[in-house]
Amino acid sequence: MPDATYLDLHVHSSDGSDDAGGTVEGYLKWIAARRKLGFKIDGFVVTEHRRFDLDRDYSELAARYDAVVLRGVEVETTIGHVLVFGVTPEFLAKFDLSSVSLPYEEVFKAAWETGGVAVGAHAGRPRIGCVEHVDERGVTLEGVRVIEALNGGSNDYENGRAFDLADARGLRVIGSSDSHFVSALGRCLTRFDRTIKTMDDLVATLRDPSASFAPMYLDDTKDGVEPRPRPSGAAVFLPGTSGQGSLGGDDLEYDRSVVGREVPVGKFEVTRELIAEYCEALDQTNPLYTDEAFAAAGPHKGIIAPPGIVQSVRMDGPPDPKVTFGDTTMMAGQRHEYYLPVRPGDTIEGFAQVKEVYEKTGRSGRMVFVVRRTRYANQHGEDVAAVESTSAHRQVKPTGEGE
């Protein structure tokens, strides 16, 4: 009986994915905690979005936790997102990984010819999985041998229709969590009926038509657990997608000169009255903000302001990057960092910049992201807080002819 290996083949980390909060070490600590509860998980593959750093290596860190951490990449193609395992300099030389519409046939072909293997990611997901491209555009899936049918970020309907496609086309299937956060690691994974320690082992197994591997849920890796049946593609539950939006391909147009240029955007004085009003409006009852006696005996030796107060005073924005794509914008994310307490009598000044502009594709099609960062400093020149907001530009109305 050969040794089985349980690997999560699709994981994002904050080292390389803009939308991930999990660190590689955080994932490893989580694996240790899961193992104590009887779950089986041997390791994972870090597949960041649209980038692959040849010099990065997690093997030493992984060894400390008795786990395997390998690296691949998740790229974006004309049939949706694609995982590539066994990435070589030769493969990287052929593509601009930051593109959101790489030609899928060439990606699968190049991966195979350079000794690796490409896998259709979250195949059942609207727009960014291959199922819809087969159903709606008759894509032939040239060179596609393996798809990710069980994806931890997809719902049962999406996963079910991915299994259906695999059955119909004779494709091999894998499972993975698509984790962006530590606690999602391994939620879905792949069981291999052999020992896998290296990327070479993994690639050889995925390329071998006689190798035995299957997707599964983490819950089912415990001894004595009856495996859950695979999800059904019957449309009992239709996900709420707009069905609009293009997968793009045009060059991203914006004013690059504003990126990284920090400008002062406003100033205000923190008073006891302002703190009291803010606490009243937002039902903040922590006595550190409201009770002089309690606060005086506490760690700050006096009343402080709730950290969110820096955002409650309207300030200007940073210079406009003039993104031309899309007809609507949505808030896609927010990051708050709090460094020092804000006290009555402080003068807080905001400094804002456009930190980054980039594009990617999601369930709703192409999106252009603008990351704006405002840092707040007090009258001593110390940073007290920073807030980053990410907005997504999208095209929701059909554009032009021939769509």
Add this chain to the structure above:
Amino acid sequence: MADLTQRYFEDVSVGDEFEETQQPTHDHVVAFIAAAGLPDGGGRFTDPVRAKAAGLPAPIVPGPMSASMLTRLVTDWMGPLGRVLSLDVSFRRPVHHEDLLRCVALVTDVNGEGDFEGTGAGAVHLDVTLENDRGEKPVQGTAVVELPRRV
């Protein structure tokens, strides 16, 4: 009302989970926008017609309000002397008015790297998630908080 019970670093372990339920209504959204001084997002948070024009089936809950629900979950749990060092969330799908939401936090790491006002308290890392009753997780993120030690 905030709970005045203090939580201490020593009492927290990896895998600990806590949650609250929220069901934001139209009135809650209107009140939040006013209190937080938010721009009205072209009406997409309150007006069905303008929400449709922005490609949404119905008005949505503003991102900062979802972030606040998660902040509140964490601040209620940690007690008055806890401190939020960071909160980082991404808004992955719309949150609709009247959605029944589980606000869930899960401890993913505890370490002594924090420095609670020089008292050597520890940092606690959390995954924070809003889950709706359709099995979706429209808002996901992380928080790092500092808790005092029991002396």
